[in-house]
Amino acid sequence: MVDVIRAETAGFCMGVDLALNKLDSLIERNESGKIYILGPIIHNPQVLEDYEKQGIITATNPDEVPEDAYVVIRAHGVPKSVEDELRKRGVNVIDATCPKVKKAQLLIQRNTEDNRVLLLYGEDSHPEVKGLLSYGPAGPHLFDSLEELQNLDLDPAQKYCLAAQTTQDRAIYTKCINYLESKKIDFVTLNTICDATRQRQDEAIALSGEVDHMIVVGGRISGNTRRLVQVVEAAGTKCTHVETAEELPREELKKLNKIGLTAGASTPKRLVDDIKQILKSL
Structure with missing residues (x-):
């Protein structure tokens, strides 16, 4: 059996949790009318797919959001002029920008x-x-x-x-x-690099020194997830970036003794749990 070591910091960060909680609260209390998000609220395709099934509309341009509709500003924030223009047009803006x-x-x-x-x-x-x-x-x-x-x-x-x-x-x-x-x-x-980012990177580097191979779970468009891959590879440990369990190189991983597992700040816990179970069963 493969020994799997999971990083304590793997998964959602505070900013992602807050953004999704704001969207979930709006969905619960919004009895009628459409809800928009301006661009992906977080960089995880599985989460975005779940919201799409609930009728949430992803607008690629602020002009696509009609007056009097609700729009949730993504965790990454938007340009100041975009937010100002939305409010000026009478759009109901819910700011879910990460603090x-x-x-x-x-x-x-x-x-x-x-x-x-x-x-x-x-x-x-x-x-x-x-x-x-x-x-x-x-x-x-x-x-x-x-x-x-x-x-x-x-x-x-x-x-x-x-x-x-x-x-x-x-x-x-x-x-x-x-x-x-x-x-x-x-x-x-300016000290603008998030502590959660630093902690994840530091833990990933430390963990990579204890294992034969690292698995990083997260969306391919997620900057912080890609950065985890980069710091692990820079530390000299082989690393595989996957979005879902189907992408795991299982035959290669079967031959290993110790595998490290971490995830980007926009990766749901359920995805990390699924991958850990599969790795342990190899």
């Missing part, structure tokens, strides 16, 4: 009011990043790696504000801070 993301938005807004230029460590295509950028002044610099930061043409006479997408790698963020300090850049650093 950590909302804090990051407001920190960026407050620390760029003196014309500091925003340096944001994040993924260009990620919805959270689009929201964070909207809280800073025009002309920010977005980078996704230390190398990209090093390639930016920064003005020594300009003041900057350094922030990160909440699910980014803290170790790389620290290297970015050290690099800017070495270049004598005038900047303030």
Whole structure:
């Protein structure tokens, strides 16, 4: 029998729990009318499928949400102008933005009011990043790696504000801070990486040192899930990213003695439970 070690932090984080609780509460009390979410409320296809079956409509554009309808803002947040426009049109807005993301938005807004230029460590295509950028002044610099930061043409006479997408790698963020300090850049650093993200990454790295192979469960579009895979592989342990149990490489895993199991912050407990049972039965 394969020995399976499950990470204590695997599964939903506080922000995801809060967002889904807000949507569930709205579903319970909304006796008539349509409920929209603006983009996927969290990055997990199985959860989204469940809500679709309950009649929840995912809008890809704010214009798709009619006046007087209810719209739930996703856990990743939306650009400030989008939220303002929805409220102006008379849409009933339920803000389910993760408190950590909302804090990051407001920190960026407050620390760029003196014309500091925003340096944001994040993924260009990620919805959270689009929201964070909207809280800073025009002309920010977005980078996704230390190398990209090093390639930016920064003005020594300009003041900057350094922030990160909440699910980014803290170790790389620290290297970015050290690099800017070495270049004598005038900047303030915002502590915007979520503690839950750090704890998951730290636990995944520690666990990977005890096992032959790591399984990371979560949506493929989930940034924090992909980051777990990256930190495990960087630690030198083979890792497999799956969304569901059907994707497990069972024949390969049968030959192993110890398997580590963790999951992204938007992965339901039931999916992790199912995969753990299958791994134990190999």
